[in-house]
Amino acid sequence: MVEPLLDIEDLDVRFSTSEGVTRAIRGVSLTLNPREVLGIVGESGSGKSVTALAVMGLLAKNAKVTGSIKLGDRELLGLKDRQMSSIRGLSIAMIFQDPLTSLNPVYSVGWQVEEAIGAHQDLNREERRAEAIRLLEIVGIPRASDRIDDYPHEFSGGMRQRVVIAIAMANNPQIILADEPTTALDVTVQAQVLEALKVALDESHASLVLITHDLGVVAGLASRVVVMYAGRIVEVGTADAVFYSPAMPYTHGLLGSIPRVDDDGGARLRQIPGSPPSMIGTRPGCPFSPRCPLRQDICLTEEPELRSVASSAGSESHQAACHFASDVVSMPIASMFPNSSDDQEGLPE
Amino acid sequence: MTKKSSSETVATTGDVHSDDMDFNARGQWAMVVHRFLHNGQAMTGLIAFFLMLVVSGIYTALHPNQYAALSIAFNQGPSAAHIFGTNSIGIDMLAQILKGVLQDVQVAVLVAAISVVVGTFIGALAGYYGGKIDNVLMRFVDLVLVIPVLVVLIMLSQIVAQKANNWFYLAIIIGALSWTYIARLVRAEFLSLRERDFIEASRALGASDWRIISRHMIPNAIGPIIVNATITVAGAIVLEATLSYLGLGIQPPAVSLGLLIEQGQNSATTEYWLFVYPAAFLLALIVSVFFIGDGLRAALDPRKNRVRA
Numbered sequence: 001m002v003e004p005l006l007d008i009e010d011l012d013v014r015f016s017t018s019e020g021v022t023r024a025i026r027g028v029s030l031t032l033n034p035r036e037v038l039g040i041v042g043e044s045g046s047g048k049s050v051t052a053l054a055v056m057g058l059l060a061k062n063a064k065v066t067g068s069i070k071l072g073d074r075e076l077l078g079l080k081d082r083q084m085s086s087i088r089g090l091s092i093a094m095i096f097q098d099p100l101t102s103l104n105p106v107y108s109v110g111w112q113v114e115e116a117i118g119a120h121q122d123l124n125r126e127e128r129r130a131e132a133i134r135l136l137e138i139v140g141i142p143r144a145s146d147r148i149d150d151y152p153h154e155f156s157g158g159m160r161q162r163v164v165i166a167i168a169m170a171n172n173p174q175i176i177l178a179d180e181p182t183t184a185l186d187v188t189v190q191a192q193v194l195e196a197l198k199v200a201l202d203e204s205h206a207s208l209v210l211i212t213h214d215l216g217v218v219a220g221l222a223s224r225v226v227v228m229y230a231g232r233i234v235e236v237g238t239a240d241a242v243f244y245s246p247a248m249p250y251t252h253g254l255l256g257s258i259p260r261v262d263d264d265g266g267a268r269l270r271q272i273p274g275s276p277p278s279m280i281g282t283r284p285g286c287p288f289s290p291r292c293p294l295r296q297d298i299c300l301t302e303e304p305e306l307r308s309v310a311s312s313a314g315s316e317s318h319q320a321a322c323h324f325a326s327d328v329v330s331m332p333i334a335s336m337f338p339n340s341s342d343d344q345e346g347l348p349e
Numbered sequence: 350m351t352k353k354s355s356s357e358t359v360a361t362t363g364d365v366h367s368d369d370m371d372f373n374a375r376g377q378w379a380m381v382v383h384r385f386l387h388n389g390q391a392m393t394g395l396i397a398f399f400l401m402l403v404v405s406g407i408y409t410a411l412h413p414n415q416y417a418a419l420s421i422a423f424n425q426g427p428s429a430a431h432i433f434g435t436n437s438i439g440i441d442m443l444a445q446i447l448k449g450v451l452q453d454v455q456v457a458v459l460v461a462a463i464s465v466v467v468g469t470f471i472g473a474l475a476g477y478y479g480g481k482i483d484n485v486l487m488r489f490v491d492l493v494l495v496i497p498v499l500v501v502l503i504m505l506s507q508i509v510a511q512k513a514n515n516w517f518y519l520a521i522i523i524g525a526l527s528w529t530y531i532a533r534l535v536r537a538e539f540l541s542l543r544e545r546d547f548i549e550a551s552r553a554l555g556a557s558d559w560r561i562i563s564r565h566m567i568p569n570a571i572g573p574i575i576v577n578a579t580i581t582v583a584g585a586i587v588l589e590a591t592l593s594y595l596g597l598g599i600q601p602p603a604v605s606l607g608l609l610i611e612q613g614q615n616s617a618t619t620e621y622w623l624f625v626y627p628a629a630f631l632l633a634l635i636v637s638v639f640f641i642g643d644g645l646r647a648a649l650d651p652r653k654n655r656v657r658a
Binding site for chain 1: 480545546547549550551552553554555556557564565568569
């Protein structure tokens with residue numbers, strides 16, 4: 001058994017707002033192994049980004065975090081901001097969603113890469129500059145030594161995201177958290193940026209947590225996948241297990257909502273009716289039950305635990321939070337959801 | 350496969366806009382300077398301002414005591430010997446006006462410096478930390494804002510007027526009461542800047558609060574700060590002239606344009622040169638500073654800062 005690099009245990013994040021307490025994360029436990037790519041998927045508001053920000057200690061001040069986040073043997077929760085600063089960027093680096101806004105417009109890209117290097121390493125100016133050029137070359141900036149003094153506005157979106165990746169790997173972090181790294185980019189550029197990310201991972205031997213709502217991105221990169229819904233993990237397993245034998249109706253719905261090459265042409269995409277529940281207050285039962293076509297009485301009263309899926313083709317590491325996981329796993333993907341052309345009556349919002 | 354095609358695509362993109370790039374697409378400051386230099390009004394202001402400053406400086410350096418030198422040429426109109434005439438005790442008006450210009454600029458620049466330093470500091474703390482710190486600091490700003498400058502100066506005039514270098518104390522008092530505008534402006538800039546992703550990103554890199562404020566946020570707010578510093582310069586010149594006119598500002602034998610206007614107003618119809626020339630210089634000084642400020646505002650306009658968004 002490999003010692004996990006990052007061990008999140010029973011993480012709970014609440015925000016006190018004027019409308020009440022929002023429970024953004026409810027009892028999330030997950031581990032990240034060395035040199036692993038872990039995908040976290042889910043729709044907006046499912047708690048993906050909050051999980052990442054909690055690990056970085058960058059949540060807003062009104063957040064109340066309980067549980068445990070361990071980096072190796074070190075507990076990160078409860079560390080002072082100063083102590084966290086020595087971990088941020090050095091052990092755990094983060095890539096943000098929008099490369100247009102995550103670079104400072106008034107400095108050259110070289111300055112910003114050098115700043116990242118200088119934050120944790122004691123190098124002189126020439127060494128920093130040489131290192132910055134090396135990093136920019138790794139992530140695929142052509143003629144990096146010429147372009148190092150250019151400003152972010154002189155780069156395209158994909159090029160900027162490469163710079164952001166170079167900044168993230170500047171101090172050879174153990175973990176890179178990528179929060180929707182390709183969402184703001186063109187589909188054609190996405191593949192290039194993911195390629196740059198792969199190269200960066202090979203180079204720095206880092207583990208990657210890839211947060212996205214794009215299942216295609218996860219499928220290409222991740223070895224293990226976590227599916228989040230309403231602040232909880234509802235399914236976790238190897239990418240193969242989650243993609244080929246999902247054991248949670250929500251995962252079925254996600255997979256059914258993306259176009260497939262092997263589909264017979266003309267078929268409409270299947271959609272999950274309704275929208276995610278409000279996170280304010282608590283209500284009994286499975287949070288997905290209002291949108292679930294397999295809903296039974298037990299779903300309305302009892303929230304299912306995350307349990308191993310016995311009959312899964314994957315392995316015992318495949319877990320799902322559904323009372324009927326063993327039935328769901330054997331169903332053809334997405335067949336339980338209606339085509340968008342079908343009548344959707346009877347499913348409450 | 351993906352990798353090869355990606356680097357090819359990239360190479361072409363790179364070629365397009367790096368070799369034939371002129372300085373329009375260069376760094377932000379090059380663009381700002383370029384726009385300022387091509388703004389006729391701004392350049393007129395800048396040239397007029399520096400002309401007045403340089404002429405005053407050279408003249409005063411060559412004739413350091415001329416502004417107070419008495420002569421028997423009382424109340425002379427403009428002539429070859431005294432191109433702006435003389436006053437009732439025979440002092441050359443040109444020397445007094447040029448000395449007054451220097452004095453006004455000296456006061457105004459010190460006021461602007463105090464305002465920028467104090468205002469940026471207070472505004473940065475309030476905007477960056479928010480919450481209680483913001484609340485306390487902004488209530489303090491409100492308090493300073495409602496203190497009437499004239500009342501304070503009338504109260505302090507007995508003390509300030511007797512000091513030897515009283516322009517210095519005057520500038521400190523004006524500065525201590527006029528930083529609030531820049532503080533509110535910097536706070537507002539910081540409130541929007543701190544939500545920007547690159548601030549979050551540098552925090553994710555392990556940057557300290559101080560580093561984020563000084564290296565990332567202030568450089569992004571520097572445009573409005575500079576513009577308002579020039580407006581503060583113009584405002585301080587006006588305020589100093591007002592105070593001197595009321596007898597609360599610069600005290601004789603030192604001169605300022607406001608003081609000269611006050612001394613010359615009674616004879617504005619008979620010995621017009623005593624009033625018109627100082628007033629004209631004051632006007633030119635203020636207008637040129639405003640032109641500079643307006644040109645800076647246009648040049649620093651963030652909507653024009655990027656060639657491509």
